Amino acid sequence: MKKSILFCLVLSISVLTAACGGKSAEPPAAKWDGVINISLYQDPPKLDPLVSGAFVERHVFQSIFDKLADLNEKGEIIPMLAEKWNVSPDGQKYTFYLRKNVKFHDGTDFNAEAVKFNLERYRNDSTSLRKNELSQINAITAADSHTVEITLKSPFAPFLSILTDRSGMMASPAAVKKLGADFMNAPVGTGPFVYKERVRGATITLEKNKNYWLAGSPKAEKIIYKIIPDANVALVNLKSGQVDLSNRFPFNEAANYANDPKIALINLPSPGFGGIALNTVRKPFDNVLVRQAVEALIDREAIVKVVLSGIGTPGRSAFSPGNLAYNSEIDKPSKPDPAKAKRLLEEAGLAGGFSFTLTTDINPVAQQIIQVLQNMLKPAGINAVLEKVDFGTVLDKAAKGNFDVIYITWSGRADPDQNSYDRFIANGSFNYMKYNNSEMNGLLNEARRETDESKRKALYDKVTLLAIEQSPYIFLYHENNLFGAVKELKGFMAVPDGMIRTVRLSK
Secondary structure, three states: OOOOOOOOOOOOOOOOOOOOOOOOOOOOOOOOOOEEEEEEOOOOOOOOOOOOOOHHHHHHHHHHOOEOEEEOOOOOEEEOOEEEEEEOOOOOEEEEEEOOOOEOOOOOEOOHHHHHHHHHHHHHOOOOOOOHHHOOEEEEEEEEOOEEEEEEOOOOOOHHHHOOOHHHEOOOHHHHHHHHHHHHHOOOOOOOEEEEEEEOOOEEEEEEOOOOOOOOOOOOOEEEEEEOOOHHHHHHHHHHOOOOEEOOOOHHHHHHHOOOOOEEEEEEEOOOEEEEEEOOOOOOOOOHHHHHHHHHOOOHHHHHHHOOOOOEEEOOOOOOOOOOOOOHHHHOOOOOOHHHHHHHHHHOOOOOOEEEEEEEEOOHHHHHHHHHHHHHHHHHOEEEEEEEEOHHHHHHHHHHOOOOEEEEEEOOOOOHHHHHHHHHOOOOOOOOOOOOOHHHHHHHHHHHHOOOHHHHHHHHHHHHHHHHHHOOEEEEEEEEEEEEEEOOOEOOOOOOOOOOOOOOOEO
């Protein structure tokens, strides 16, 4: 049911070796204090998988929460809190056999009842962003203390893949019941590190889980996430030793550090995408002709070349190279066509053009992209007024539909359903565009039930073509995840989901 997704690691982390003996030998390095400092380009808004909608939150989650299953460096689904599982011949019943002797950070037991509690919470809580991911579940049964049986309404191809991310993350039921909505500010999982404290906009500090179930792990005593929005500032901190690993490296500096003696680059193709969401219930973007006009003006190759310094791929779909649903012919960027855009606007009754607000967060790359888009729209008389707000406000505006057009990215998942369903299904958790199309709804539901890979791919080709035609969300590119790290750092795992896993990190 799951196709392995292979991505290549352009340059892996290396370890500085001690100099040979002799008079010219360098003095021994200072003893490592057990702390790993990691820079993040955004401040994670909500540290609870239930309500998480941000890529950056998932980085921190890898340290705090274990999942039922995980991905390895080949993109294959592997056991984690579930040691193994069986799937019935009809594809509708999954039996998970759980790891024993696992404790949550608060000392309570991880068991089948905890799994049932978490999955029911994700399915039923009114604030949950995981509802659509788990909507195919019909029943959850704790067969015994360490066996969970999940029955689906129908075969559901993405199910195991979904459990490798937020829907599979296990939180302490006792902590959730005690803290309620405030759990996002004091998360408790079974992961390799325990939440200690945070200073909003500055740091998140985690300490070693000394009772972690994986023998000999974690390696570090403490993880400190430092919020540094500007990748150039993060680079300065890497060079000075204030940061050991950065989840964003300035694209325009990559060539200068390809063979640097102290800094290593990890260039990992991402399963995600960047683009703009158009509010389809707000004029003039309620008119498909207007959305098509905007789409016709965009030069995707220029965005990748100018803003991303070539570290990425121009694209028109939710599926990046390597994904089951990727189609190189459909994803191929079109050339900008101002004449076509003007014809479409004239047909829509906007021959003179119009103005709208284009919103993004304070991240420098995002700001550059909306500035480039602003210039691309001018030949058809479209005036984009730029609005820059903090990342939390971006997500709030998107969720409430309080925007005209908003630049917002998606980090991507292994299964194509996870890149498209919640984006385009009516009332989807990430359907910020308020897009509702019966044909799209039907295709998406059929594709998630289909287990034959060739038939699924054909359905996603139709999804992609319809998304381009309707343009509620205009895809711009598939970005690479470009990390920077000091070469003393060991244990970095280049997993295709682009997440920083801290369990093996050391220096």
